Amino acid sequence: MITVIIPARYASSRYPGKPLAELDIGGGVRRSLIELTWRAALEVPEADAVYVATDDDGxxxxxxxxxxxxxxxxxxxxNGTERCADALERAGLAPEIVVNLQGDAPLTPPWFLSALIAAMRADPTLDAATPVLRCEPATLALLQEDRRAGRVGGTTAVFDRAGRGLYFSKEVIPFVEGRAFSAGEVPVFHHVGVYAYRPETLRRYQDWPEGPLERLEGLEQLRFLENGARMQCVEVDSRGRVFWELNNPQDVARIEAVLKEQRT
Known part of the structure; x- marks a missing residue:
C-alpha cells in the first residue's frame, strides 16, 4: 500500500498562512495552495490513500x-517529515511506502512520485528517496537571481555516482557563478521537495536529534544524511513541464502563470 501524506502548517517565517493562499488558475477559478497540492497527489496512479496532515484547525x-x-x-x-511520522503513528497506518508531498508544490508532476515509488520498490536497501531535476539555463538563472536578492528560491542537491545524496543546500551548489551552459548540460540539480520513506525509517527519524547541518540550512532531509541513512536522489524528467515551489509571495505569479498555461 502506498500512502501519500501532505504535511501543512499555518506558521511560516517566509509566508505565513501559505497553505490557504488562493491562486488564480484561469477561467475565473481560484483554489487554495493546499487544494491544488491535494489534487496533484490524486493524479499519482500508485497512491492508495491521500491525507492532509496538519495541526491547524483552519x-x-x-x-x-x-x-x-x-x-x-x-x-x-x-518539519514535514516529523509531521508525516506523527500522522502515521496517530492514524495507525502501516503502508509499504509513505510519500511526503509537501503542501507548497502543486506543480509536482505525478511521474515524479511514481519514480520515487519505483526506486524504493526496486532497492529494499534504500531508507528514503527524493527527486532531483537537472536545471535548465533559465531555471538556474532564477535560482541565482533569488539568491542575489536574498531570497531562497529553491534547494539544490549533489549526489554520488550511484545517486546517493551527499548534500542539500539553499545555496546554489556546485558553484557555477559566471559560467554559461547549454540546455541539458547544467551541472546543478534542483531538489524537488518530495520524499518517499520506509515506515521504519520515519520512526527512526523521530528519535534522531536535529543535527547542526539541518539546523543551519533549515532542511529536514539533512537529518537522514547526518545519521548515515541512505537518501537516494532520483533524477526525473520534467517532460517540458515547469516545476517551481511556492517559497515566497513572489512565487505566486510564477505558479499562477504555469497553472493557467496548463489549463489551455
Missing part, C-alpha cells in the same frame, strides 16, 4: 471542505 476545515481526509498532528512537529 487548514483542516478547508481540506475537509474540498474532500480531503485529514489527520490532526502535534503542534510540536518541526
Amino acid at each position: 487548514i483542516a476545515e478547508a481540506a475537509r471542505g474540498f474532500g480531503a481526509e485529514v489527520i490532526m498532528t502535534s503542534g510540536s512537529c518541526r
